[in-house]
Amino acid sequence: MNPPARGGLPALLARPYKYIRLEWSSDFAMLRLRTCVKPIQCYSLAAMTELQQVFSDISANPGLVRHYVMTSDVPGVFNFGGDLSLFVLLIRARDLESLRLYGRRCVDLIWWMETAAQRGVHTTVLAQGDTLGGGLESVLPFHKVIFERSAQAGFPEVLFNLFPGMGAWNFTIRKAGFAIANEMILSGRLYSAEQLYRRALVDLVVEDGEGEAAIDHVVRTVDPRMRGTLAALQARSFAAPITYESLLAIVDRWTETAMNLTDRDLRLMERLARAQVRKAGGAHEGAVEEIKRLELDTAWGEERSGNTAWGEEGTGITQWATP
Numbered sequence: 001m002n003p004p005a006r007g008g009l010p011a012l013l014a015r016p017y018k019y020i021r022l023e024w025s026s027d028f029a030m031l032r033l034r035t036c037v038k039p040i041q042c043y044s045l046a047a048m049t050e051l052q053q054v055f056s057d058i059s060a061n062p063g064l065v066r067h068y069v070m071t072s073d074v075p076g077v078f079n080f081g082g083d084l085s086l087f088v089l090l091i092r093a094r095d096l097e098s099l100r101l102y103g104r105r106c107v108d109l110i111w112w113m114e115t116a117a118q119r120g121v122h123t124t125v126l127a128q129g130d131t132l133g134g135g136l137e138s139v140l141p142f143h144k145v146i147f148e149r150s151a152q153a154g155f156p157e158v159l160f161n162l163f164p165g166m167g168a169w170n171f172t173i174r175k176a177g178f179a180i181a182n183e184m185i186l187s188g189r190l191y192s193a194e195q196l197y198r199r200a201l202v203d204l205v206v207e208d209g210e211g212e213a214a215i216d217h218v219v220r221t222v223d224p225r226m227r228g229t230l231a232a233l234q235a236r237s238f239a240a241p242i243t244y245e246s247l248l249a250i251v252d253r254w255t256e257t258a259m260n261l262t263d264r265d266l267r268l269m270e271r272l273a274r275a276q277v278r279k280a281g282g283a284h285e286g287a288v289e290e291i292k293r294l295e296l297d298t299a300w301g302e303e304r305s306g307n308t309a310w311g312e313e314g315t316g317i318t319q320w321a322t323p
Contacts, residue, residue: 017053021036070124071128107244128208137171161265
């Protein structure tokens with residue numbers, strides 16, 4: 001990674017990026033970051049390197065950026081989360097250290113978001129599509145989380161015997177409580193924007209197409225009381241602390257768990273990765289539909305083995321979270 005820029009706004013905006021696009025609004029000192037990662041809209045190592053460069057440049061120019069806003073340029077997808085194809089490659093190669101390195105890169109980005117208020121930056125994120133696994137983890141540290149109504153999210157990792165290891169437990173517990181975190185992470189279910197709002201993980205749900213106006217509303221509302229807002233957010237971190245060390249400890253556990261996945265688990269991950277490519281390429285079906293199929297396959301396997309785990313509706317197959 002290049003050294004942090006110290007040339008102010010021109011240097012921050014001048015860097016050539018492949019997977020992100022930056023926009024600047026001088027009225028509110030707002031930096032808008034749009035992501036478009038190919039071939040899969042996920043947190044690849046290359047994409048995370050570009051994100052970290054942006055964060056480094058913001059930190060190197062204190063006071064320059066007051067509002068940081070993140071959105072996706074991929075229709076129907078905010079972010080699919082972890083790079084499943086890379087995970088499979090590293091697990092098959094038994095490359096524990098590279099897998100741990102990936103997890104720690106994720107934690108570094110999450111930690112910058114967690115400490116943004118201390119840097120004088122208010123953060124807002126808009127999800128206009130599928131927000132899965134690490135994608136959902138990545139929005140939780142934002143100060144304001146906006147979902148358009150058709151967006152859906154969840155932690156599907158348990159379907160292939162893994163768990164979300166880069167902050168899901170910490171931030172879901174802080175925002176929604178232990179019971180909600182337990183429900184979401186251990187079930188692998190998908191949730192609508194409205195269901196996430198009721199669970200306090202989303203701050204604002206707007207109709208499809210109204211997300212841009214919602215961003216403008218949030219920024220205009222926060223900006224006049226920025227100092228008090230940031231001070232309150234810093235105080236929140238003392239009242240409900242999340243530590244860098246705890247995030248790293250969970251990553252280490254996630255890495256160890258990943259290295260013990262079976263060949264069947266890895267094939268399921270590959271299957272989901274292929275579905276992500278289809279959706280990112282504009283196909284009507286994609287990762288969400290594939291998760292539903294995986295849930296159905298699991299349920300039928302339990303039925304055949306006589307070990308059915310009955311869902312909340314008493315059907316034995318629960319694909320969606322209850323309100």
